[in-house]
Amino acid sequence: MTALEDWFADAAAAASDMSEMLTGLPLTPLAAASGQNVTVEVSALIGFTGDVGGALVISTCKTSAAALAEMLLGESFDADAAEVLDAVGEYCNMVAGDLRRRMGEHGIACDMTVPSLITGRAHEIHHSNRSWPVRREDLAAAWGRLRLELAMGRAES
Numbered sequence: 001m002t003a004l005e006d007w008f009a010d011a012a013a014a015a016s017d018m019s020e021m022l023t024g025l026p027l028t029p030l031a032a033a034s035g036q037n038v039t040v041e042v043s044a045l046i047g048f049t050g051d052v053g054g055a056l057v058i059s060t061c062k063t064s065a066a067a068l069a070e071m072l073l074g075e076s077f078d079a080d081a082a083e084v085l086d087a088v089g090e091y092c093n094m095v096a097g098d099l100r101r102r103m104g105e106h107g108i109a110c111d112m113t114v115p116s117l118i119t120g121r122a123h124e125i126h127h128s129n130r131s132w133p134v135r136r137e138d139l140a141a142a143w144g145r146l147r148l149e150l151a152m153g154r155a156e157s
Contacts, residue, residue, distance in 0.1 A: 007103065008135040008150045011056060014098035015139065015148050018091060022071045023142040030138040030145065038138045038147040041065070042085065043118040043125060044092035048100070050110035054132050054152025056099060057125050058092040064144025071143050089115035095148075127151040 016027040030036045039061040048054045060068070062079035069087035070076045077083045092115050100112055118125070127134065129151075136149040 003154065004133045004135055004150070004152060007052075007099070007152055008137075008148075010102040011095065011099045011150050012137065012139070012148060014102065015058070015095045015146075017098060018094045019141045019143075022068075025142040027139040027141050027146075030140050036138075036140070036145070038145045039121075040123060040147060041119065041121050042088050043123065044089045044115045045118065045125065046092055046096040046115050047113040048096075048110045048152065049113075049155075051108045051155055052103070052110050052152050053129060053155050054150065055125075055127060056092065056096045057147075057149040057151075058088065058095065059125075059147040059149070060088065060144060064141075064146065067143035068141075085117050085119070089117050125149065129153070 020026045040059045041061045042065045043057055043059040045055050045057045065084045065088050066077055066079040068091055069084045072087045072090060073083060096112050100110055103110060132151040132153040134151040136147055138147050
């Protein structure tokens with residue numbers, strides 16, 4: 001396995017653990033052949049610097065984002081409410097923090113940025129460092145669907 005595959009496995013485990021902590025149910029992969037795609041309307045992005053450089057991105061639709069906000073905050077919100085965006089950012093922050101912890105267990109030191117939020121139907125994320133390999137996977141949660149994306153590489157010395 002490549003370093004990216006190892007890091008992505010850690011990111012997917014972190015995302016599943018956070019979902020399970022909130023709902024009691026882990027994330028499951030959406031089979032590409034199932035026709036169940038993630039509609040991208042809201043994304044949260046957290047950058048990494050240090051021994052590695054890169055970004056973790058969690059994308060979802062507004063409906064799933066609102067359901068996530070309800071899970072995190074204990075009340076329902078309109079899909080366009082600021083609290084919904086904040087919840088997607090906080091979930092991404094929780095996943096990125098757990099990924100950082102897991103990487104630290106393997107001797108990889110890194111810092112994280114605060115979440116950046118991107119909105120708009122069918123937007124795409126383009127990473128500025130094209131040398132970073134990118135891995136993404138669509139996942140199903142009790143609260144909806146999400147796309148997990150990791151672009152990461154070892155820092156240049």
